[in-house]
Amino acid sequence: MNNSFSSRRFRNYFLFDLRTLRGNIGMMVLLMGLAPIILYVFYMLFGNLFSGDFLSRLLTGPRISGPSLGARIGVFVAVTFIFSILFPSRAYGFITEKKAGSSWLLLPASRSEKFISMLLCALAVVPALFFLLYFCSDWFVCFFDRTCGDSLLTMKLNRENGLFNFGADGPVLVANGFWILYVFAAQNIAVFLLGGLLFRKWKVVGTIAALFGLNTLATVFMSMLIENVDFQHVGEKIAQWACAHADSINFWLNGLINLKVGLILAACGIGIWFRLKSIKH
Amino acid sequence: MITIDNLAFNYGSIPVLKNITTRLEEGRIYGLLGENGVGKTTLLTLLCGLKKPLVGSIATDGEDPYRRLPSLLQKQYYLPDEVVAFPLSAEQWARGNGIFWPNYSQEKFLTILKEFETDPEQKMSRMSAGQLKKTYVSFALATGCKYLFMDEPTNGLDIPSKAQFRSAIMKHTAEDSTIVISTHQVRDLENIIDPIIILDRQDVLLNTSLEEISKRLFFDYGTTLHPNALYTEQLPGGFIQVYPNTTEAESKVHVEALFNAAHAHKELIKSMFNVK
Numbered sequence A: 001m002n003n004s005f006s007s008r009r010f011r012n013y014f015l016f017d018l019r020t021l022r023g024n025i026g027m028m029v030l031l032m033g034l035a036p037i038i039l040y041v042f043y044m045l046f047g048n049l050f051s052g053d054f055l056s057r058l059l060t061g062p063r064i065s066g067p068s069l070g071a072r073i074g075v076f077v078a079v080t081f082i083f084s085i086l087f088p089s090r091a092y093g094f095i096t097e098k099k100a101g102s103s104w105l106l107l108p109a110s111r112s113e114k115f116i117s118m119l120l121c122a123l124a125v126v127p128a129l130f131f132l133l134y135f136c137s138d139w140f141v142c143f144f145d146r147t148c149g150d151s152l153l154t155m156k157l158n159r160e161n162g163l164f165n166f167g168a169d170g171p172v173l174v175a176n177g178f179w180i181l182y183v184f185a186a187q188n189i190a191v192f193l194l195g196g197l198l199f200r201k202w203k204v205v206g207t208i209a210a211l212f213g214l215n216t217l218a219t220v221f222m223s224m225l226i227e228n229v230d231f232q233h234v235g236e237k238i239a240q241w242a243c244a245h246a247d248s249i250n251f252w253l254n255g256l257i258n259l260k261v262g263l264i265l266a267a268c269g270i271g272i273w274f275r276l277k278s279i280k281h
Numbered sequence B: 001m002i003t004i005d006n007l008a009f010n011y012g013s014i015p016v017l018k019n020i021t022t023r024l025e026e027g028r029i030y031g032l033l034g035e036n037g038v039g040k041t042t043l044l045t046l047l048c049g050l051k052k053p054l055v056g057s058i059a060t061d062g063e064d065p066y067r068r069l070p071s072l073l074q075k076q077y078y079l080p081d082e083v084v085a086f087p088l089s090a091e092q093w094a095r096g097n098g099i100f101w102p103n104y105s106q107e108k109f110l111t112i113l114k115e116f117e118t119d120p121e122q123k124m125s126r127m128s129a130g131q132l133k134k135t136y137v138s139f140a141l142a143t144g145c146k147y148l149f150m151d152e153p154t155n156g157l158d159i160p161s162k163a164q165f166r167s168a169i170m171k172h173t174a175e176d177s178t179i180v181i182s183t184h185q186v187r188d189l190e191n192i193i194d195p196i197i198i199l200d201r202q203d204v205l206l207n208t209s210l211e212e213i214s215k216r217l218f219f220d221y222g223t224t225l226h227p228n229a230l231y232t233e234q235l236p237g238g239f240i241q242v243y244p245n246t247t248e249a250e251s252k253v254h255v256e257a258l259f260n261a262a263h264a265h266k267e268l269i270k271s272m273f274n275v276k
Helices: A007-033 A034-051 A054-060 A069-094 A098-105 A111-143 A175-198 A203-227 A231-244 A246-278 B039-046 B090-098 B106-115 B129-142 B158-171 B210-216 B255-263 B266-272
Strands: A164-167 A170-172 B002-011 B012-022 B028-034 B055-062 B076-079 B147-152 B180-181 B196-200 B204-210 B217-220 B231-235 B238-244
Touching: A007 A034, A007 A069, A007 A098, A007 A111, A007 B090, A034 A069, A034 A111, A054 A098, A069 A098, A069 A111, A069 A175, A069 A203, A111 A246, A170 A175, A175 A203, A175 A246, A231 A246, B002 B039, B012 B039, B012 B055, B012 B204, B028 B039, B028 B231, B028 B255, B039 B055, B039 B076, B039 B180, B055 B076, B090 B106, B106 B129, B106 B158, B129 B147, B129 B158, B129 B210, B196 B255, B204 B210, B204 B266, B210 B217, B217 B255, B238 B255, B255 B266
Parallel strands: B028 B180, B028 B196, B076 B147, B147 B180
Antiparallel strands: A164 A170, B002 B012, B002 B055, B196 B204, B217 B238, B231 B238
């Protein structure tokens, strides 16, 4: 018998994992994915309520415009951030609990199958479902109320630099921007997944506290580094390099961001693997 | 076969198990007995691979259970004292989990559950503790595992269910299965467990078959007090007394009296049964 990886066993486990996730975070994905509709309802309700003359507007219909694309992008980023830090520990935090964790650990699938399925679900399947649901409900809001402007789904793939392009048409989400948004969400998911497996209680708060501690250490380290670095010399070198690569600076910057996120994902992946290996009940 | 060699385990600085060496043979239903806190559950969790031995080793068919390899996990099932109530019907839950055990039979699960008079369509989260236990016991037996580790399986079961449990264990386990049942409710299980393992503080007091026990100890259910009794307890209409069997007379082992006799005369019992 192959104790490392069997495609049949992996398929069975992956489907089992999806069913478990449906029970653990199904409602959460649904509620957060439908956030544009929920927020739209609240926005219009309170917008009309506090702009006066509410009763007559009940009869004549709302007169204020729906939330603009810029506002919806802001909400999208915020909801994505909250979702990415909350769902991993909800989805897999049970592994550190004695009862549910014991039964999970003793389920006849290999560690690599459980690990791959976990990463696949946490980094691809669940975010994909969330984004799909979010974009569809945002599109529905925009379709229902034309005053909202373009939906997030259109994204205006104009290959501009940066997350947003504040052009003549207002802020639009660009292709690069969406990738960067996804990789930052994936980075959060990986970090909070590791936190959810490391901490038995207070998983999200514990992870935030640990990140705070790590950032403090990094700041101390950076301060020591700054003390010993000739900034003028380094600045000149960077400027020279930037001038020499002016045409491809976006490529390099995106590459740098992807490298940083890749390193974080790899570090979290290694941490998750060893945590799964060493967990005891 | 499970081989435990020089096993030791601590919780922090508190030793729980020390220098345990024993073998668990195939085709037996072991009764794991001991006072509260002697490490019965710890031993079970070590046997199934949920914990790592501090010292020594465990080998189940030559494999280390702590490595949690699918080849061994498919052959074993651990039923803890406290189980999770999933928001699924028993039938759905069993079908979803059963696919991981190659010998699992959904039909067998439903049959055992029916014997326990439990509705497979009922949601587990709405079941009573006893019904939930019966669902898990049914699943454990339906997995067709060679090694079954059960921690207090009769806790929460009503009187008819305890009889049904004994019957299900005898009926639905294979001839070569090794079943280890940790329990305080010895009377619930004394007709099915053989051999008996008695754990003392950090040590094994006894790991012997009922036949061997009755060869060396006599269980007297009479009305006359014996001067050499290792343990005496008054019962309605007489006594139960345990004393060395010098005449090779046959008697039915009274597990509770055996347990109390072993605790009152640890060294004597160990030397009598050649426990190292």
